[in-house]
Every structure is written in structure tokens, then in C-alpha cells.
Amino acid sequence: MxxxxxxxxxxxxxxxxxxxxxxxxxxxxxxxxxxxxxxxxxxxxxxxxxxxxxxxxxxxxxxxxxxxxxxFGNDLVYQKAKELGNNQLLEKFHTRSLTEDEYQEAAEQFGVDLGIDYYYGLESRYDYVSAFSEGFARVTKDGKWFVINEKGQKCFGPYDYIDAFSEGFASVKKDGKYFFINTKGEICFGPYDEVYTFSEGFAKVKKNEEWFFINTKGEECFKGYDYVSDFSEGFAKVKKDGKWFFINTKG
Incomplete structure (x- = not known):
């Protein structure tokens, strides 16, 4: 409704x-x-x-x-329109009716240098644009995922899926398997059956029905569990033989 x-x-x-x-x-x-x-x-x-x-x-x-x-949170034109209470311009943002010419005109009027924050323009070029994380945003076009930098330049891809960068790494999916890439777009670790983002220096992964962690060097850590959760505040919940435990970052 x-x-x-x-x-x-x-x-x-x-x-x-x-x-x-x-x-x-x-x-x-x-x-x-x-x-x-x-x-x-x-x-x-x-x-x-x-x-x-x-x-x-x-x-x-x-x-x-x-x-x-x-x-629009990363868009300087949007921020300026909100700051000045320009409701007409904000409404055009919200309804996606703002043309690129109107956007550029508003940017010039507000004294905004269109470069790394040309976020609205990105939206018109891609099917989906994520928020920026560690200097990169994820975009989709025709069912494929790419990574762009803050200048709007396409850096890595295409992949079947890309997760947000966290602690210098992003998980990507290709041909049904998951890998981790670094901020240079290099595949560093993998393949895995399932992966999650890095948290406090570790990422939980699944391979051959076994859950375990990898560190930022790609080393396998704390193996032998039926399931593991992400690290938070120095601890992760793990399951073994039907019982749950907490482990610290030393395992």
C-alpha cells in the first residue's frame, strides 16, 4: 500500500x-x-x-x-542543497528527476568542484551504486559488478558479486567461487565456498564444508569448528560438536 x-x-x-x-x-x-x-x-x-x-x-x-x-550522503551538491534548505532541488534528488545539466548548474552555483564527489552522475550510469568504503564504491551494470574509485573511474571487475572493502580487502565472486582482492585489484586469497568481510584482522570462510578464519596474510587460523561467527571486540563465537564457545584473537 x-x-x-x-x-x-x-x-x-x-x-x-x-x-x-x-x-x-x-x-x-x-x-x-x-x-x-x-x-x-x-x-x-x-x-x-x-x-x-x-x-x-x-x-x-x-x-x-x-x-x-x-x-546521496557523499554528494556535495546534495549536502549543500540540504544545508541551504533548497527543497526544490532536494525533491528532484529524491524523485530522481534531476537532470545532469541541472546538477552541473547547481554545482556551479554552489561552488562545488565536480570530481571525486560526482555521485549523482554515477547513479545515471549504473544500475546500482553503493556508498563508498575505504575509497571505493561498488556498482552494477547489466548484472555484473565493478569497483570504482572516488573519481568515478572503473578500477576492478567485472565479477559476479563484490562485497564492500573492509580492512583493505573485498570479497569477490567469480565462476561460483569466492576470492579476496586487495585495493590494487589483485586476487590475494581463495578460492572459498563462502566468505565474509574482514573484522578485527580476520575473515570467516568456508571451504570443503569446514568453517575457519583467515588473517590478512591469507593464513588459515582456528580450524576444526562446525561454524564460526565474526570477531567483535576481540571475541568470536564458534560451534563444535553441538556446543558454542567464545575464542579470542589467539584462538
Missing amino acids: SNNSRETVFERHYEKLGQQISEYARTESIDSDNFFAKLKALKGQQAKIAEIFEKQKQEEEKFSEERRHEL
Whole structure:
């Protein structure tokens, strides 16, 4: 259901209860034993509808703002428009109706040097553009994944999938297997059946039905577990023989 449709439904319920309250107050005797109790119940229902509607609006606005930040947070033109309260330009960003000429005109007006932050222009060239991580963003075109730098230049790819860079490495998928590449695009480690991003110097990987960790040198660490989780604050949860344990970065 669209936001407008949902709003219409809530308004109808709210107005209908308002009419019931008015009708009840007009036709019922105030001396009735249940007059105030029923009136209070009807007003309570109306207040509840208003509360639910307001809560949903807040959640939708929060999601929308988070999504907008993900899409445009790195764009200096967008940031400047937001800072100046240029709602007309912001609306064009949000609805993807801003043309490249309008974008360049706004950049010139705001004194923004289009170079490493030409984010909106990237969106028009690719099917998907991720946020930047460690100087790189992931993009897709016609089902293939690539890595671009902050100048918008295509660096690595194509791959079947690319994860975000973390601690100098990104996992990539090619021909059904996973590998890790460094910031030069060189394949460093792999192949693996499953991989996760590096966290606190280790990445969990799966190979031949066995889960274990590799470090940033590609060395296999802490083997022999049925499952392992990512390291967080110096510890990782591991499973062996149906039991769960915590290990530190020394295993």
C-alpha cells in the first residue's frame, strides 16, 4: 500500500470515529449510566488511530532519510542543497528527476568542484551504486559488478558479486567461487565456498564444508569448528560438536 493510500485509510477511520462521537454526544442522554464511559472509549479509539498513524509516518520518514543518506550522503551538491534548505532541488534528488545539466548548474552555483564527489552522475550510469568504503564504491551494470574509485573511474571487475572493502580487502565472486582482492585489484586469497568481510584482522570462510578464519596474510587460523561467527571486540563465537564457545584473537 502506498503512503498516500495508507494515509487516506487512516483519515477515513479517524473521521468516521469523529462522526460517531459527535452523533453519540448529540443523540444520547448525558444522564445515561454508560454515556461518559462509551464516549471515552470512542475517543480512545480515535486517539489510538492517530497514534498508530503518526508512528508509521515517523518510521517511514526515518527509513526514507536513512535511504537518502545512503544514496546521496557523499554528494556535495546534495549536502549543500540540504544545508541551504533548497527543497526544490532536494525533491528532484529524491524523485530522481534531476537532470545532469541541472546538477552541473547547481554545482556551479554552489561552488562545488565536480570530481571525486560526482555521485549523482554515477547513479545515471549504473544500475546500482553503493556508498563508498575505504575509497571505493561498488556498482552494477547489466548484472555484473565493478569497483570504482572516488573519481568515478572503473578500477576492478567485472565479477559476479563484490562485497564492500573492509580492512583493505573485498570479497569477490567469480565462476561460483569466492576470492579476496586487495585495493590494487589483485586476487590475494581463495578460492572459498563462502566468505565474509574482514573484522578485527580476520575473515570467516568456508571451504570443503569446514568453517575457519583467515588473517590478512591469507593464513588459515582456528580450524576444526562446525561454524564460526565474526570477531567483535576481540571475541568470536564458534560451534563444535553441538556446543558454542567464545575464542579470542589467539584462538
